[in-house]
Amino acid sequence: MSVCGFRFMTFPLRLLSFVSSCALLVGCGPTDQSAPSKNADEAAAGLTPVIMQTDWFPQAEHGGFYQALARGFYREAGLDVDVRPGGPSSHVRLRVARGDADFGLLRSDDTAMAISQGLPLVMVAASLQHDGEALLVHADSPVQDFSDLDGQTVMAPLSMVWVSYIQKKYDVVFKLVPTTYGLASFFADPALVRSCYLTSEPFLAQERGVPVRALPLIDAEYDAYAGVVVRRELVRSSPELVRAFVAATLRGWEDYLNGDPSPADTLILERNPQMSQGQLDYSRAALIEHSMVAGFPEKGERIGAIDMGRLQHEIDRLREFDALAKALSAEDIATLEFLPAAK
Template identity: 75%
Template sequence: MFSFFALAASLVFAGCGRSDNTVTLSKSEEGLTRLVMQSDWFPQAEHGGFYQALARGFYREAGLDVTINPGGPGSHVRLKVSRGDADFGMLRSDDLAMSVAQGLPLVMVGALMQHDGEALLVHADSPVRDFADLDGQTVMAPLSMVWVSFIQKKYGISFNLVPVQYGLASFFADPKLVRSCYLTSEPFFAQQQGVPVRALSLIDADYDVYSGLIARRELLRDKPEVVRAFVAATMRGWEDYLTGDPRPADELILKSNPQMSQAQLDYSRAAMIKHGIVKGFPEKEEALGAIKLPRLQHEIDRLREFGALDKNVRAEDIATLDFLPEAARAASAH
């Protein structure tokens, strides 16, 4: 598992997270406040709201000059935001809880996704029908993922964990292999190759986390109006991307990521809508951007129960509702 202790130590040596740090943000020639947003992966539909806000001028209307830094296997979002190389970033709420427990000065200021789309991909004729069936299987997944130990402890099972490979060749070649996936991505590639598959969503194992929009504490303290403006423009971008014409964002994504295709963007956007990944489900009183602190606390309690988190962290320690647009803040209270 990735060493959060090592990361926290690197921040200490870098002089980050001290309460006497004062945040200063530069201005463009047009007087716009410059901000850097660090994404968690290469440009894709899962970043559509950011690119829509950029392409449609929502950030500019809010007085912001935003640069979106693409991520990848070594994006180190938590490190870059903590030390100020980026002003905002994307981070799952389970990873955020672990990071804050280790002393990183990070706070979630909005939920980019109400439900994380992490799942396990199996071949259609695999005997694995439920998570308990993973006992004794070989599972390919990122070694740092918190859900790995959660699943094994919850179901009283053990499986052979192997490092994930960023491609599906090994999965296609081995009908017994179980692989971590994202509901908006790997099933698409399997479909393109004509390989029948099924996906077990981690939500069905009661492992339901947010994908959060994070910032460092000093930025919230020193530039609250900037944080509020960025959150509002980003949520506006997501609403427009999912319910309006996604082509402005798609054009930027395709330009920024030559490996992306329009077919994949279309599939991923449809999957996000179908599974309620970004906006959640109205019948559950979920809404774009909303953070339900009791749900977040339940997630933290489960992490502690299954030994993934050894420090007592409260939901209020890792998230705030203060910068949400009014509609999202109201939904958070239900």
């Protein structure tokens, strides 16, 4: 999962995105492919149809949702959930904002930018306490830290917010080249640095026998949530539905990490022919090793939790690096209303 949605780095890009988003939001209604479907049998059984739009193809990073689906946690909560795969053009923010999906998976920095551009979204839970974006280097690369990036060539999506953040924080300048969806160019160039995800590309390099290292962005204090977002109207009109979905999803994550992950794995493998059991095992282990889902208990983090102080710090950083169209508060971005109280 190298790209988790869309990230904007400069104001012109944000403005272009805002105009495009508004056009799509106003001019495009639900399509046959993405519109919520009503299943007569499920409705008769008293289940409420719900669409959850993910940000990428089925993978371990979505394990909690698929575990809740496979184990029947959503049905027990009265919900008939359709977990829909994403991809390079997921348009999660737009699909949720215009009602094509009820819930979506979106990073907290992307959520803040979408809300600053006028999209009526709110984050109701964290799917990942810590997003796994990182930089991948060859094992013998002279790049040991972000401060070593000066003069290097870095392959990453051109609109990534963290690019300007790293350059300013470490006072470095590097050549930025657009990402290709594959590792062939990285394998061919021992000097190349490229963006990666802790749960994915290191495994692919390992499979090829290429020794690599990863520099997690969290080590540079760029620390985003992967959040579950909804339309604000759904929060107002159907709070119990939101509460039920969040509770069942957190139960799914708890079970996927600490129980038998095979129910979710089976669904993921069925829905993503490119996925392998080896990749799922590696990714789940990485989710646990890096505390990406459960967070760090010593910091008060836990599955699903949102720290409003941390979120405000992230927003302030985005403003500092000119990534937000206007000032926002954490309360503009997220609500704790649907999360269980800390034990």
